[in-house]
Amino acid sequence: MISINWKPNKNSSIPLYKQIVDYIKEKIATGEWSISSKLPAQRELAERFEVNRSTVVEALDELKAEGLIEGKSGGGTIIVNNTWSLLASTPPPNWQSYISSGIHKPNLSIIQAINKFEYKENMIRLGTGELSPELFPKEMMKVVLDSVGDKIESLGYEEPKGSLYLRQIISQYLKKYEINASPDSILIVSGSLQALQLISLGILHPGSAVLSEKPSYIKSLHVFQSAGMRVKGIPMDDQGIRISEIMNNLNKATTLLYTIPTFHNPTGIVMPQHKRNELLEVCEKARLPIIEDDAYRDLWLDTEPPLPLKAKDKNGSVLYMGTISKSLAAGIRIGWLIGPEPVIERLGDIKMQTDYGSSSLSQWALAEWISSGLYEKYLEELREKLRVRRQVALNALEKYFSDIATWNKPSGGFYIWLKLKKQISMEKLFYLCCDNGILINPGNVYDFSENLNLRISYSYSSLYDLENGLKKLSQIIRLLN
């Protein structure tokens, strides 16, 4: 039988319902309240705890959501001996901060909302950084899978660095960008995010600081933060990250620079060649290693971008990350990491300890895409379509935003970085847009400080939705003040 001789502390800063949740959890965890026992009725609980019934309901809802108790169809609530849920309700330190950050940081709650609304139908997604399903090369993929089916003789575990065949093909492909990388210095990863995860687990120390552009895609991730690192934003100008500001921000804790010099996410900025040389030189002098994230390189629309930093890196200062996610298909989950061999070997060992290697099927498919020449052919067609999309977006902006915002004209990638002229609440804007069937990516997803930016992506929505969505968006903005 369950007896209660306790009440929450009304003077505590911990909300009453939360105190009740913790109290009940402890009772279950210690086994004092045993499996299948029935909780007193809500009214009775409210009396014992000396709180409002709504507080009891809130506490029970949370316990239900965590799977610790269950409402019975006949009425009443029983305890479920959910040992795993109990474990999960007190996460280890690393993830505690990750999970609770949802409560504190406004941008994370917006990221969660974005993730949720992405699965809602009929939402116009104006910020999604992915190729539209319309752009998927279905017929070519069929051809590729067909050849792959002919070539695969078996599908066992791969070598730690990934399929040698694919590494040879990537090694060859990178020559185009004047990157000389032997297959031994290439690690196949399950997307660039995994590469970042491996670096943060295997090389970086908790407490160290990572510099990045401000704003940056990396701010929307928790990969460094979860591993106990801080990400420090360095201001940009229209040629990318400000090199002098890097120097001003160096201190003992600074471990590396993460940068997206080509079609930067979210601003679309491309760092010119002379500045790349300077950046490389400065970082080499300062012994500041660089992660170059080159996810968007193949998506140039006007002219080919300057060579990667890695092309001029003679001393192993640059870890270079590529991925097929943006230019072909995120669901293939294949990326590559290029760097000094001992580093690649270490990270490959760690990868083996975490997932035994990336999907061989995906590796075969990518190898076939590149080696068959279909990837290049597809890219040409894709660029053509993206140019049209970019133009539609720019026209709509011209038409509906010229008095209320400023923006850049990107020369590649997916993004237009729109800056509103009027001071409005971006959170209000976000939710008002949601109510009106439009999903936007507000600037504070990429930069923890508040700002008046939106990331507009012309890669995802249909042309009709793009034009229409931007029109509606401008109307909503005009409503707010």
Next chain:
Amino acid sequence: MISINWKPNKNSSIPLYKQIVDYIKEKIATGEWSISSKLPAQRELAERFEVNRSTVVEALDELKAEGLIEGKSGGGTIIVNNTWSLLASTPPPNWQSYISSGIHKPNLSIIQAINKFEYKENMIRLGTGELSPELFPKEMMKVVLDSVGDKIESLGYEEPKGSLYLRQIISQYLKKYEINASPDSILIVSGSLQALQLISLGILHPGSAVLSEKPSYIKSLHVFQSAGMRVKGIPMDDQGIRISEIMNNLNKATTLLYTIPTFHNPTGIVMPQHKRNELLEVCEKARLPIIEDDAYRDLWLDTEPPLPLKAKDKNGSVLYMGTISKSLAAGIRIGWLIGPEPVIERLGDIKMQTDYGSSSLSQWALAEWISSGLYEKYLEELREKLRVRRQVALNALEKYFSDIATWNKPSGGFYIWLKLKKQISMEKLFYLCCDNGILINPGNVYDFSENLNLRISYSYSSLYDLENGLKKLSQIIRLLN
């Protein structure tokens, strides 16, 4: 210019060459010795450090291997400003133990040797826990890839728990084993190893202890150890883990039980139904959550094994892991984790933060394998072939080992757990076998304490190699004493 006014401490327990390595690394890290500067000749270094020239060579070799210095073709050695290698040379705490464990634990050096020799040609692999490439269903895979090519409309990022389509199919498939799992309580993972990784990162606390069978596959991994947990082995009898011993080993640090009740790796043991019921009951009472690793279930050879623990788990005590690695192809890298929804959701969130989901291509392929019925059809053929392989192995054992070893007759899975009667050095045996073109998996890979066991697998080698390899192995054993 490089000047040296230091010498290693001859009374230190740190080897001289290692002290020199650390000294030079520090000089490079602090920038005192600058990029491209030339190191003094070996002879001169030996004089300055007051050590033998061979010690200098050893130190330089290590620095070269780490990419910090480079031999010039014209002679001499120069410093390369390899910032990444420098970072990698002082790994963060977690991985430090992982990396250095290779030095201390004999079994890890054997695992490394196994990994290396697996890529050597013409090795007879008597212990490899994988299906032979001969057994790969090439034609069926072609059919599957063909259908997949027709079905895929696009390949974007997946939902956190993985493709809903695949989860529905797995939910349906598991009904066969009387597991009732809604698609919402299923997490698609990139193999079971990743599931273990997610559990160790997201739920377990450093310092906690995991119980497992002794010996166990889990001992050959570092997934729990790298996250700061201890794995404690519980003795088995011929019906699996000893339940009374579980109870004797429970203490405050004990967090969960990891078990392979069906075709256990490496012993092949199957836990009978009555003992499963008892185990579940005991663990529920003790509030000890269970990870049930069911990798080999589909590989029964005589009769279907008892139902999974999960089938009788009414209270969410069991996290159930399945994988396609053993029964079809490890390179697909897809597994599934079944558990209480809040746990699955948490782990799915963490997965998204680490790799954004598993390969969609692999998920599609697996969905097609199962839903088309080809998987079942293939399994029947596979079982037939594995029965033959098992028989060939057992015959060879009978012929060559009856006086020198004992073993079990497995009713499914891949493994025979051979126990030598004669006390010999397993390490000697391992390397002698390698010299003779035979790769074996000694028992201490699965159990840190020394023992006289070998894991024989009849899944990998050709029938000829199996018979021949076992014959040679018995001859080598007879040579040793």
